[in-house]
Structure formats: C-alpha cells, structure tokens
Amino acid sequence: AQSVAQPEDQVNVAEGNPLTVKCTYSVSGNPYLFWYVQYPNRGLQFLLKYITGDNLVKGSYGFEAEFNKSQTSFHLKKPSALVSDSALYFCAVRDGGNNRLAFGKGNQVVVIP
Amino acid sequence: NAGVTQTPKFQVLKTGQSMTLQCAQDMNHNSMYWYRQDPGMGLRLIYYSASEGTTDKGEVPNGYNVSRLNKREFSLRLESAAPSQTSVYFCASNTLRGDEQYFGPGTRLTVT
Numbered sequence: 001a002q003s004v005a006q007p008e009d010q011v012n013v014a015e016g017n018p019l020t021v022k023c024t025y026s027v028s029g030n031p032y033l034f035w036y037v038q039y040p041n042r043g044l045q046f047l048l049k050y051i052t053g054d055n056l057v058k059g060s061y062g063f064e065a066e067f068n069k070s071q072t073s074f075h076l077k078k079p080s081a082l083v084s085d086s087a088l089y090f091c092a093v094r095d096g097g098n099n100r101l102a103f104g105k106g107n108q109v110v111v112i113p
Numbered sequence: 114n115a116g117v118t119q120t121p122k123f124q125v126l127k128t129g130q131s132m133t134l135q136c137a138q139d140m141n142h143n144s145m146y147w148y149r150q151d152p153g154m155g156l157r158l159i160y161y162s163a164s165e166g167t168t169d170k171g172e173v174p175n176g177y178n179v180s181r182l183n184k185r186e187f188s189l190r191l192e193s194a195a196p197s198q199t200s201v202y203f204c205a206s207n208t209l210r211g212d213e214q215y216f217g218p219g220t221r222l223t224v225t
Contacts (some may be wrong), residue, residue, distance in 0.1 A: 043117075043219050046213040103155040105155040
C-alpha cells in the first residue's frame with residue numbers, strides 16, 4: 001500500500017525567504033505525486049503533480065517541487081514566501097496501478113511578515 | 114461551472130441519528146471519492162467510485178455507506194452516527210488515473 005510522510009508539523013518562514021515543505025513517499029509501482037493546499041475552512045486546491053518526465057515540476061502560485069526517485073522524496077518549494085502562502089499543505093501519492101490517493105498528515109506553513 | 118458541490122455545509126447530529134451527505138460534480142468526471150479529515154491525520158479515504166455503477170471501500174469504511182446515483186452524484190450515508198464520526202467530510206472527483214482530484218468545500222459534522 002502507498003503511504004506519505006510529512007515529517008514536520010509546522011514550518012515557519014519569514015516573508016521573502018525560501019519556503020520548503022518536505023514529503024517522502026512509499027509505493028510499490030511508479031508514483032503519481034501531488035501537492036495540495038488548504039486555506040482555513042476551505043476544500044483542498046491542487047498545486048502541482050508529477051507523473052513522468054522532468055524531475056522539477058512547476059505549479060500554481062509560484063510553487064515548484066522536485067521529484068527524487070533515489071530518496072523517494074517530492075519536496076515543495078517556493079523561492080520567496082508571501083504572507084498569503086500561510087496555509088495547510090498536503091502531499092499525496094498514488095500507485096500507478098490503482099485509483100486511490102494516500103495523503104500525508106499535512107504541514108502548517110506560517111509566513112511571518 | 115460550479116465544480117464539486119456538497120450539502121449541507123454544517124450538521125449537528127445526536128448519537129444514533131442517520132443522515133446523508135450529498136455531493137455533485139458538473140465536470141463530467143468518471144471517478145468520485147469521499148474523505149474524512151481529522152486534525153493531525155490528513156485525509157483518509159472512506160469510499161470511492163471509479164465509474165458510474167461501481168463503489169469500493171477505502172481506508173476507513175466502517176459505519177458508512179455510499180451510493181453512486183448517476184455520473185454526477187455520489188452520496189455518503191451514516192446509518193447510526195457515533196461521536197467518532199465527528200469530522201470534516203470532503204467529496205472529490207477526477208477523470209482518469211493520474212489526474213488531480215478536485216475537491217468540494219466540505220461538510221463539518223458534529224455528533225454529540
């Protein structure tokens with residue numbers, strides 16, 4: 001069964017500094033990897049995905065993520081954080097052979113003005 | 114194009130009561146999903162429907178039933194609510210394997 005680990009409960013970063021949210025995964029087949037963001041009292045919004053191809057994936061709102069097969073990681077990054085990036089971020093993985101997404105427990109990102 | 118809609122937005126139930134959460138999507142998606150979100154536990158899959166006419170159990174199906182009414186609608190039923198089912202419930206949909214899922218706004222359910 002697939003699984004995701006997001007090792008940090010909360011990430012604090014100063015506005016304008018680089019933001020990194022970590023994610024490692026486990027699947028038996030080829031991984032389909034996703035990042036979602038959740039603002040308070042809202043549903044999840046899709047940020048980006050890796051299916052195949054370039055290891056560096058670019059997504060919405062200036063976010064990008066790097067797929068590293070040897071380290072089974074898919075860390076989310078943003079070069080310069082904004083206060084409006086403060087939210088809950090979820091990493092998710094799907095085994096290419098089934099329909100089911102496994103989510104990490106989420107990381108709260110706090111961007112300090 | 115409303116995307117994924119869920120009703121109701123909020124609900125309070127007493128232990129033992131039943132209710133149905135409704136979900137509809139207008140994106141012509143084949144697959145639909147029900148998740149629950151609890152603090153510190155991420156999202157856990159309750160049931161999903163890969164296509165119209167099929168449903169399958171997810172990670173935490175006990176205490177729930179689902180119905181894929183047609184391609185647009187996928188409902189989640191709690192037959193006898195328990196306090197452990199207090200949670201935020203999200204419906205999602207997508208087209209094909211590998212596609213991102215689109216989420217509804219959620220239903221916040223409290224069982225007393």
